[in-house]
Amino acid sequence: MGTPMVVIDGVEKRFSPEARPALNGITGTVERGRITGLVGPDGAGKTTLLRLMTGLMTPDRGALIVDGVDSREDSAAIQEIIGYMPQRFGLYEDLTVIENLSLYADLRAVVGAAREETFAELLAFTALGPFTDRLAGALSGGMKQKLGLACTLLSKPRLLLLDEPSVGVDPISRRELWRMVDALIDDGITVVWSSAYLDEAEQCDDVLLLNEGELLFFGxxxxxxxxVAGRTYHIRGVDDDRRMVLSRALNQDGVVDGVLQGQNIRLVLQEGRQVPDAAALGVAGSLRAVEVAPRFEDAFVDILGGGPGGTSVLADRIKALRGDGGPVIEAEGLTKRFGSFTAVSDVSFSIRMGEVFGLLGPNGAGKSTTFKMLCGLMQPTLGGARVVGLDLKTAPGRARAHIGYMAQKFSLYGNLSVLQNLRFFAGVYGLTGRARRVQVERMIETFALKSHLSVSADDLPLGFKQRLALSCALMHEPEVLFLDEPTSGVDPITRREFWAHINALVEKGVTIMVTTHFMDEAEYCDRLALIYRGREIATGAPQDLKARVRTETRPDPTLEDAFIALIEDFDARQKVPA
Structure with missing residues (x-):
């Protein structure tokens, strides 16, 4: 195999003398022609380590050698052989696909015949050939990432550094990105892939696991x-409220972690501990505990000390809602056209009080447009929507008073501090005087924001940005909560914390509508609607959608399997090219 592509030797990096190190004595290697995963919670040091590999920063202590070059001695030489795709890749959204490629080719001095040849190769490789005249801002999330990757590959790098390239990307596009990267490995390129998706970490050859600047695992x-072999189980036969049973299980001694998987509850136990019985979980009747194969995510949560538990301080402070049993959210023939383009076509469903309803679909399918119409942020071309019985066309202001909304892209005021954002949104929702002070303090305590109050929202770690956004959406204790990809890009520990809050809110009668690209999160939904090409192509409980794609060769499909199979089946029936 020869010498490694990257040697990391006792690397330390601090950004201020009084702060803890962003990286503390990290040692490891990136082997040539392999995919090395870089995983860890928000603030673990992943992006800092990637930037050190680019030569954009140098370590305070230790050494970082890239292809035999010390990053302290010749960072320019390193930058000649790498391709770096940061979390927020700098595409110019008002330029077309080909104009973006041309700009980056100019920056990389790719000219003449080599330029045209490289463009042809990359457009074929990314399947962007038919879209060269489309503005980058009009591309779906997956297509934007493909264009970003194409721009990064213009200089034919030997080392490719990808900082969470699949954040906000649907399962189909994620699989396509992985196929592309596998092809790059076949061409001899070495890849470092930072990811918040732990199923992606399982596909890597090696993994560097960081937490709070420390290396917890390399290999x-x-x-x-x-x-965690021998410590992972499914609890089967749960006929009661799965979310409540999961919450009780997470609060049992000896339970490291737990998530919903279909009708089952998946638990990770401490060494030597027994699965909680039905009585401990408050379940009438009997349960079956079946040992299942461990996953990388189980071990990830275990090595970090376990998940956040099943108790939500937030829900404990919110009064239970009462309803008449009727629908809380109703969509009737929702259609939205932008000129000749139909973004959403004839979508209809209703959502009951205390239900979690998920919208799934590929990037650009029409999920967010549907979402915005149901929030009253966008008027439909045809059809209508009601929230708590109020028509969003005739009484949008009254309806929005009952709604909490957390946008897909962080939509708070980045130049205001955490405290200023909290106070501002409390005022927007009509809270004044003592009520405003009490609610702001409650959110600070609930979401552990005290140490960040003076930090501007733009400078927060992603996990804290999402906490702040959720706290602002809940400031007025709404009856209905709209969450548009609320955990996109955050680590599994933070996602579990969010869902502990969401599950507990549902128990208080809050109705929740959520979009997500995490199929394991979609398992928490009572029902799902799969939106594709602006149409509602499947609706049902997660287990029902999986049952629709079960075959002899696929006897136990995952929700991701169902997502992809239902879309492929729709395309086949419509005779639309994939």
Whole structure:
């Protein structure tokens, strides 16, 4: 195999003398012609390590060698052989696909015949050939990431650094990105892939697991997964409220982690501990505990000390709602056209009080447009929507008073501090005087924001940005909560914390509508609607959608399997090219 592509030797990096190190004595290697995963919670140091590999920063202590070049001595030489795609890749949204490629080719001095040849290769490789005249801002999330990757590959790098390239990307586009990266490995390119998706970490050859600047694990992912062998179980036969049973299980001694998987509850136990019985979980009747194969995510949560538990301080402070049993959210023939383009066509469903309803679909399918019409942020071309019985056309202001909304893209005021944002949104929702002070303090305590109050929202770690956005959406204790990809890009621990709050809010009668690209999150929904090409192509409980695609060769499909199979089946029936 020869010398490694990257040698990391005792690397330390601080951004201020009084703060803890962003990286503290990190040692590891990136082997040539392999995919090395970089995983860890928000603030672990992943992006800092990637930037050190680019030569954009140098370590305070230790050494970082890239292809034999010390980053302290010749960072320019390193930058000649790498391709770096940061979290927010700098595409110019008012330029077309080909104009973006041309700009980056100019910056990389790719000219003449080599330029035309490279463009042809990359457009074919990314399947962007038919879209060269489309503005980058009009591309779907997956297509934007493909264009970003194409721009990064213009200089034919030997080392490709990808900082969470699949954040906000649907499962189909994620699979396409992985196929593209696998092809790059076949061409001899070395890849470092930072990711918040732990199923992606399982596909890497090696993994560097960071937490708070410390290296917790380095090696093949299966070596870490083996750590929890014999400690992962499905609890089957749960006929009661799955979310409540999961919450009770997470609060049992000896339970490290737990998530919903279809009709089952998946638990990770401490060494030597027994699965909680039905009585401990407050379940009438009997349950079956079946040992299942461990996953990398199980070991990840275990090595970090376990998940956040099943108790939500937030929900404990919110009064239970009462309803008459009728629908809380109703969509009737919702249609939205932008000129000749139909973004959403004839979508209809209703959502009951205390239900979690999920909207799934590929990037650009029409989910966010549907979402905005139901929030009263966008008027439909045809059809209508009601929230708590109020028509969003005739009484949008009254309806929005009952709604909490957390946007897909962080939509708070970045130049205001955390405290200023909290106070501002409390005022927007009509809270004044003592009520405003009490609610702001309650959100600060609930979401552990005290140490960040003076930090501007733009400078917060992603996990804290999402906490702040959720706290602002809940400031007025709404009856209906709209969450548009609320955990996109955040780590699994933070996602579990969010869902502990969401599950507990539902128990208080709050009705929740959510979009997500995390199929494991979609398992928490009572029902799902799959939106594709602006149309509602499937609706049902998660287990019902999986049952629709079950075959002899696929006897136990995942929700991701169902997502992809239902879309492929729709395309086949419509005779639309994939």
């Amino acid at each position: 093949p992912p299966e070596d870490l997964t083996h750590r």
